[in-house]
Amino acid sequence: MNSRVFSPVLMAVGILILVNSLHIINISIIYLLLISGIVGILLLITTKLNYHKVKDVIVRAEVKGSIHRIKYNSKEFVYVSFKIIGKETGNQIDYSKEISQAIEVIKRHKERKVNVAILTTLDPFPGSGFIFYREVQNDYDETDFITQVLSLKNVVESIAPHISLEPVSINDSVFLPFPKVMGSVVFSGHIFYKRFSVEESDFLDYKYDIEIGKTIDNYQIPVGFLSSDVFKHIAIFGATGSGKTHTASVIAKELFDKGFNVVVLDWHGEYKNYLSDFNYYGKDNIIPLNPIAYEEQDTEDIIEITKEALELTEPQTFLMYLVLEQLKRVRRLDSTSLKLILESINAESYMIRDIKFALGRKLYVLTTPQGRKLFSIDGGDSFIDLGERLKGGNIIDLSTIYNIKLRRLYALYLMKFLFEYYQRFRDPDKKAVIIVEEAQNYFNGNNEILKRALQEIRKFNIGLCIVSQSPSSVDPEVMKNTSIKIIHSIKSNLDKKIISDSIGLDKEQINILDKLDIGEAVFIAPNIRKNILIKIKKIG
Numbered sequence: 460m461n462s463r464v465f466s467p468v469l470m471a472v473g474i475l476i477l478v479n480s481l482h483i484i485n486i487s488i489i490y491l492l493l494i495s496g497i498v499g500i501l502l503l504i505t506t507k508l509n510y511h512k513v514k515d516v517i518v519r520a521e522v523k524g525s526i527h528r529i530k531y532n533s534k535e536f537v538y539v540s541f542k543i544i545g546k547e548t549g550n551q552i553d554y555s556k557e558i559s560q561a562i563e564v565i566k567r568h569k570e571r572k573v574n575v576a577i578l579t580t581l582d583p584f585p586g587s588g589f590i591f592y593r594e595v596q597n598d599y600d601e602t603d604f605i606t607q608v609l610s611l612k613n614v615v616e617s618i619a620p621h622i623s624l625e626p627v628s629i630n631d632s633v634f635l636p637f638p639k640v641m642g643s644v645v646f647s648g649h650i651f652y653k654r655f656s657v658e659e660s661d662f663l664d665y666k667y668d669i670e671i672g673k674t675i676d677n678y679q680i681p682v683g684f685l686s687s688d689v690f691k692h693i694a695i696f697g698a699t700g701s702g703k704t705h706t707a708s709v710i711a712k713e714l715f716d717k718g719f720n721v722v723v724l725d726w727h728g729e730y731k732n733y734l735s736d737f738n739y740y741g742k743d744n745i746i747p748l749n750p751i752a753y754e755e756q757d758t759e760d761i762i763e764i765t766k767e768a769l770e771l772t773e774p775q776t777f778l779m780y781l782v783l784e785q786l787k788r789v790r791r792l793d794s795t796s797l798k799l800i801l802e803s804i805n806a807e808s809y810m811i812r813d814i815k816f817a818l819g820r821k822l823y824v825l826t827t828p829q830g831r832k833l834f835s836i837d838g839g840d841s842f843i844d845l846g847e848r849l850k851g852g853n854i855i856d857l858s859t860i861y862n863i864k865l866r867r868l869y870a871l872y873l874m875k876f877l878f879e880y881y882q883r884f885r886d887p888d889k890k891a892v893i894i895v896e897e898a899q900n901y902f903n904g905n906n907e908i909l910k911r912a913l914q915e916i917r918k919f920n921i922g923l924c925i926v927s928q929s930p931s932s933v934d935p936e937v938m939k940n941t942s943i944k945i946i947h948s949i950k951s952n953l954d955k956k957i958i959s960d961s962i963g964l965d966k967e968q969i970n971i972l973d974k975l976d977i978g979e980a981v982f983i984a985p986n987i988r989k990n991i992l993i994k995i996k997k998i999g
């Protein structure tokens with residue numbers, strides 16, 4: 460018999476034997492089998508239920524262990540970050556589309572008690588994340604928060620079936636979907652490049668056109684400020700060697716590339732190496748200024764500058780008006796003419812004579828060979844000449860002016876002339892920034908012109924970039940009137956306090972100020988709402 464016939468026959472015989480044997484099986488065995496079957500089914504159901512319970516407990520514990528709590532803008536938030544994990548299917552999956560759909564659903568769900576921010580910084584994984592967060596008071600209902608978070612997670616996973624969300628535990632240093640700002644993770648998600656946005660989230664689009672560096676975190680997101688904010692002025696502070704000059708050079712170069720006229724008042728002669736494309740005015744080709752080439756209404760300012768730079772007393776300042784009058788008449792500025800000018804001032808009393816001599820001693824510096832090179836009534840630039848000359852990128856190397864008073868006088872005149880030029884020839888296409896190194900030499904509380912300039916010159920498309928080692932050494936107006944601040948390493952407690960009061964740092968952030976490496980800085984600007992820790996890019 461072949462096998463095709465044999466098998467059915469064998470099966471039929473088997474069934475017959477089974478049916479017959481039922482008659483001889485004891486009825487109690489059937490009951491036993493029945494009961495154990497029911498027990499088995501019940502056991503199966505409870506195991507499955509228990510399995511889900513256990514899984515729920517594990518997931519909840521996982522979320523609980525991933526809850527971060529931070530302070531931001533004097534509010535407190537809790538949040539959980541989730542990595543987006545793509546499930547591999549072998550098919551081409553449009554993850555972006557799925558995530559977008561999930562976001563649309565979340566956006567429509569108005570009643571939810573948890574906010575959502577979505578960050579997609581690297582395409583497409585890893586580096587993408589969901590952040591579920593909620594503002595809280597001291598005590599908050601953690602269990603409820605976890606429930607809300609898990610329900611949102613479920614929504615996302617069911618609408619985007621090819622991804623799963625994995626909570627990022629607090630200790631997970633490999634992936635942090637936030638910039639790690641000064642040791643704590645803050646809500647400054649606006650610095651991320653966002654492909655997806657949730658309307659009512661705290662996160663803003665972050666725009667800039669002057670890139671200066673990258674965030675110090677796992678992402679190293681490019682950061683910068685808006686060139687239109689330059690007219691609200693820039694302050695750069697930091698200890699010696701912390702990177703101020705380099706940072707100011709990066710800014711100078713970027714602004715120059717954007718069509719700004721840039722003038723660097725280089726106190727120590729350090730910028731030449733960084734800005735080799737800029738016009739350089741040093742010892743051999745320093746620009747002479749004409750100290751009497753200004754409008755009548757500016758006499759006050761010119762006297763004020765001279766008073767401040769040469770440390771004139773009030774009576775000496777008064778005589779300075781008369782000297783200026785004579786200077787315009789004589790139109791020479793050498794030692795002989797200065798002597799003649801002073802002699803021509805009527806001195807009826809001994810006191811006036813003494814004041815004249817004292818003033819003469821202070822003005823003498825203008826008649827020295829270097830003084831005459833810097834200030835020339837015949838051949839010096841008027842404010843118009845200077846404004847026209849200093850187009851593009853320019854370095855004025857002041858380090859070659861050895862007399863410090865003369866150096867300050869020259870730099871102050873130069874600034875005054877530039878303010879005058881941009882004020883007089885207002886034009887939206889004419890934009891300038893003046894980089895003022897070692898600004899404590901000018902912005903030291905005595906100089907009313909510069910204080911006024913900080914408040915007023917923004918209207919004329921001029922920005923000041925004020926560079927100094929310590930904020931306590933410059934006038935408080937500098938802190939008040941600069942909206943872009945770049946703070947490199949700061950050591951002194953007084954300076955730390957001034958910075959902290961000005962830009963609102965918490966304790967931890969203040970502690971980090973003296974631990975910043977070269978080129979690292981705290982950065983704040985109007986286009987970002989919260990200060991961030993950045994590394995200034997290397998000038999290239």
Ligand SMILES: Nc1ncnc2c1ncn2[C@@H]1O[C@H](COP(=O)(O)OP(=O)(O)OP(=O)(O)O)[C@@H](O)[C@H]1O
Pocket residue numbers: 697698699700701702703704705706729928977978979994995996997998
């Ligand atoms: N962002 C950066 N990337 C790489 N190197 C940097 C950076 N910033 C500064 N440096 C380097 O660190 C050194 C000190 O920088 P810099 O001269 O700018 O400091 P500084 O604060 O201006 O010092 P000082 O007050 O003494 O003039 C330089 O050699 C500079 O090239």
